Amino acid sequence: MKFWKLLTAASALAVITASAPAFAQTDEKLPEFTTEGFEDWLVAFKKEAAAKGISEPTLEIAFADTKPIPKVIEYDRSQPEFKLTFEQYLQRVVPQSRVNEGRAKYAENRAVIDAAAKKYGVPGQYLTAFWGIETGFGRHTGGYSVVDSLATLAFEGRRAEYFRKELMNALTIIDAGHIAAEDMTGSWAGAMGQAQFMPSTFLNYARDGNDDGKIDLWGAKEDVFASAANYLSTVGWNADERWGREITLPKDFDKELEGRDIRKPISEWQKVGVRMPNGGDLPKADMDASIIIVNDGEGPAYMVYNNFHTIMHWNRSTYFAIAVGTLADAIAGY
Template identity: 50%
Template sequence: MMAGMAVASLALGGCAASAEEPAVQAEQPKAATVTADSGFSAFLAGIRTEALEKGLRPQTLDTALANVTHIDRVIELDRKQPEFTLSFNEYLGRIVTPSRVEEGRRKLAENKALLTEIERRYGVQPRFVVALWGIETNFGKNTGGMSVVSSLATLAYDGRRSKYFRTELMSALAILDQGHIAPANMIGSWAGAMGQCQFMPSTFLKFAVDWDGDGKRNIWTNRSDALASAANYLSQEGWKGDQTWGRAVRLPADFPRALLGADTRKSVREWAALGVKAADGKALPARELSASIVLAEGTKGPAFLVYDNFRTTMKWNRSTFFALAAGHLADRIGAK
């Protein structure tokens, strides 16, 4: 999940998540148990009043809030998020599968013209856009099945993180008021992440784009809008189109552990002088990029030399596992 989506949720692929190591696929309830009570009704009345004060149209709110329900299952999922027990290699094996790589290559070829134009405008290499698309929603096939407004209203009413989710609910209502999607079609994950790139509503308002110029930013069913929106997010968060994300490395036996972590930055040349080599034992590239050394599991696991684009991916989802897997998948998809 992304900056502006700072919620410890386990949305479809992670775009809405800030939990340290997200589950590969969050549970999507097949049937939602709903609860109606006077307190929730009063809460919705307060939401309507606040939205009107913000300038949203009464007719929008009448439609958007008419069938909102409290979904008990959303609270259950929020309370019982799975613990992260996978090792990095296990996680990577579930994310970067042969079938996902193969489909990613097909999607890269099928959308070559579109992705080339998106790269020209936003400076994000197509393989990275396709990789995030694949991880988040399996290339648009798994975008969630819950009412975003009902899910966000339930979480905002719950109280545990009510301020955050109330803001997201207001953003969702603003999206509806702008006419980008009909209320019945605003579907997403149980935590409110939406569309093929799994944007939270506030992130949608900031980064979603109308690529095809039809007046709607449709990240749900319009592939061009969704992919361009993902690229716009990365671009605005600092993506460098002339760089990659990083690479696996081999550390010398006497490598100072105090230098591990994203807070320590040195040039690739400086890391090489300290004995760091590529994972295959070859010398590091000669480019003068600012880089850090991270271990996949924090204090253990394989080592990686990571660049600024890795840091940008971490804004999309604040999980080291996710960012490393996204880079690996992009490399595999883009391999000749």
């Protein structure tokens, strides 16, 4: 997922940067947001969209009441200064209540989830974990008009090219009949539905899981799980591996060996003294692994595999990836 996805209602608990849940204050002085010129901008954009093949009825309906949303710009520019320890973050994102609900939701939706898991090779506990962390198992998908939010961000201009493309993608989705314009709601940044896909991600990875001829990430769980599983499978999920595990490091562990870019066979980590939390040997598996140490290198430490890196394609936060794996393991009873 794109960076903007990190700030959806569900993800904004603390998933902020690529390596730690802290959001640094910017010193950049931004001009005050003004809506002056929006109508002219919208007229020009609609002409461009029509030239690119978006139908006139879609443009009329999608932009019937479009106005810039100052609150969206406020969210986009806000830089709250807060930092959670890894333990605080994990407690917020994977409390026991979410584990319990995750198990119940998986059981309740097992046929749908397992169908997607079988087709795309992504185990159901992971699909359930993503669903729970992203949108509270579908409850919190965002209440902003995706068209109005993207139009606001494209007009504001700081990342005009990116949001202009996403707005065009959103219109393409509407034009294809997947969702009515008035029903296309999401986060303030345009992440949509129970998978919180940006429009570009929708067009590239969303799938029609119930074979009804359209893709509904808001209400059709078959589509939600098929789309999430297809995304993860496409970007590299390995069905034969887990995501990672907590480990203990020897006191003399060389911190230069820490990080996602350093990948060694598990047997090599065993040789340098890496062990299971109970002091036992590492599993004897022919897999490459990296060592991740959270809390700015203070620990705990994790040995992570290919699927951890795949999770980080979805959201570029180390803490988020560990949370998904932790919740998935708990749902599965590991």
